[in-house]
Amino acid sequence: MTVNEQPESPTEEYGAMLKRARDAAHLSQAALGEVLSCSESLVGLIERGKRRPTKKFTLAAEAALGLKGDLYRLLPNTTVMATEKWFSEWPGVETKADTIRTWEPLVVPGLLQTPRYAQVLFAAEPGVTEQWREEALATRIQRQSVFQRKDPLMYWVLIDESVLLRPVGGKEVIREQLEHLLKMAEQPNISIQVVPLDVGATAGLVGGFAIAQGEGMRDHVYLEDAAVAGTVSAREEMVRRVRLRYDAIHKWAHPVHVSQRLLREVAATYEDQ
Template sequence: MTVNGEGPGLRARAEYGARMRKFRTRQGLSQERLAAAPGVTYSESQIGAVERGKRTPGEAFTEEIERVLGLNGELKELLPEIHNDFGPKWFRPWPGIEAAAHTIRTSEPSLIPGLLQTERYAEQVFLGKPGITLDEAQKAVKIRLKRQAVFDSPNPPMYSTLIDESVLSRPVGGASVMCEQLARLLTAMQHPCITVRIVPLSAGLTTGLLGAFEIAQIAGSTDTAYLESALTGEVITHFDGVRALNVRWDALSSMAYPMNVSEQVIREVMERYGD
């Protein structure tokens, strides 16, 4: 699933196709002649699909094309972004949806939201998965940090998140990591498009404790939501499901502290980590 052709991995794939076309035409080669070049094992239609961004290029394909066109990594350097940005199969649609959204609303009962996580905090979160290697965790962190570039776009989404107060006191990675992470939250709250509010412990057992979710609103499209469980995640578009999540978010929002009080709560917890 794509949204207006956007998403970091899809943009990298489009850039790959544009570069390949540029270098091919510089050599005076048509797609047909490139496919017929010695050592090329891919057909004209496969080459055309890559150039149009309809086919994901692999390392073997890239090595053949670079050799024939006399390149030195100009295409290969895009492969990590093309492949790593997709993440798990069930998550692949979501970065593109985030990039196209004009409004994003999230609820987090157990962790700092991914779009606001620091690198060290995110690494600790991924390392908490049983059996994961450091390399796998670091790759996942890179994907998460690249998603945060959505706030640097010319038209960033209006982002509003509700974080359970217990999240602030959970010492993910220890005091140093948490101080840095809470400082990141305070900085994010200065962004004109970002709202962070804390749902107090005094609210008791809330509907937010049932699980994290994110809702994206896209112009000219129905609302889309993302749900994540301990094992997998799911992007949903069906009306009843998304409407139920919007109602849940509104209920939680009514319980949350206003921004100024939320900021003070974050500062107080941050001071405790610094003691």
């Protein structure tokens, strides 16, 4: 494909990005095929847009090439699931928001999850189908496009230290996730702070939440529930109470530079010896 040519289809656009990522990693088609346990010819066919990539191939290629959803977003015919009624309002709120402040005591916030980390979480859901898991993953990746806007979302994140220590998916997946957090934290619109374990009890132990603000929209909150459903609300009293809870947790958080150092230290513990 020449510089002036544009991909004619999602499959060709996918293939072009795969080739760029492979070249950047200094891998031949044969070498990438060996890593992905597939043939050199299959890699070539996908790069030329002659073969549709599968979700399994895509996730493996992303891990091998150090991508974080770039290929998955281009996966042809990826179905975005219809969200549950209680949650359906929140993706629209994320799209309109200028700033979101969030707290997570158990897992990495969805907007910062890598595909493999999210896939492991969805696989842990009881009684769901493979199709549901695939559609849930596609929906999560699509929501992360708020960081590709011309005016990207300002995202202020508080996470409990236990999130870093829980080896979701094993050491390879969690190390990739922590490295992704470090990369995202380098962006001027994203702040990640860790609340240390030795704080003990905090106002955030009851569950995660997010507060969204934007010009021309009412402030909204999203409250997680360990049971079946959560809550999305724009009620002033609820927003006020959640904002107070965020402030109460924030006062215990490590400064940004200390949080980043802790992320690097924990990521290092998952490296192969």
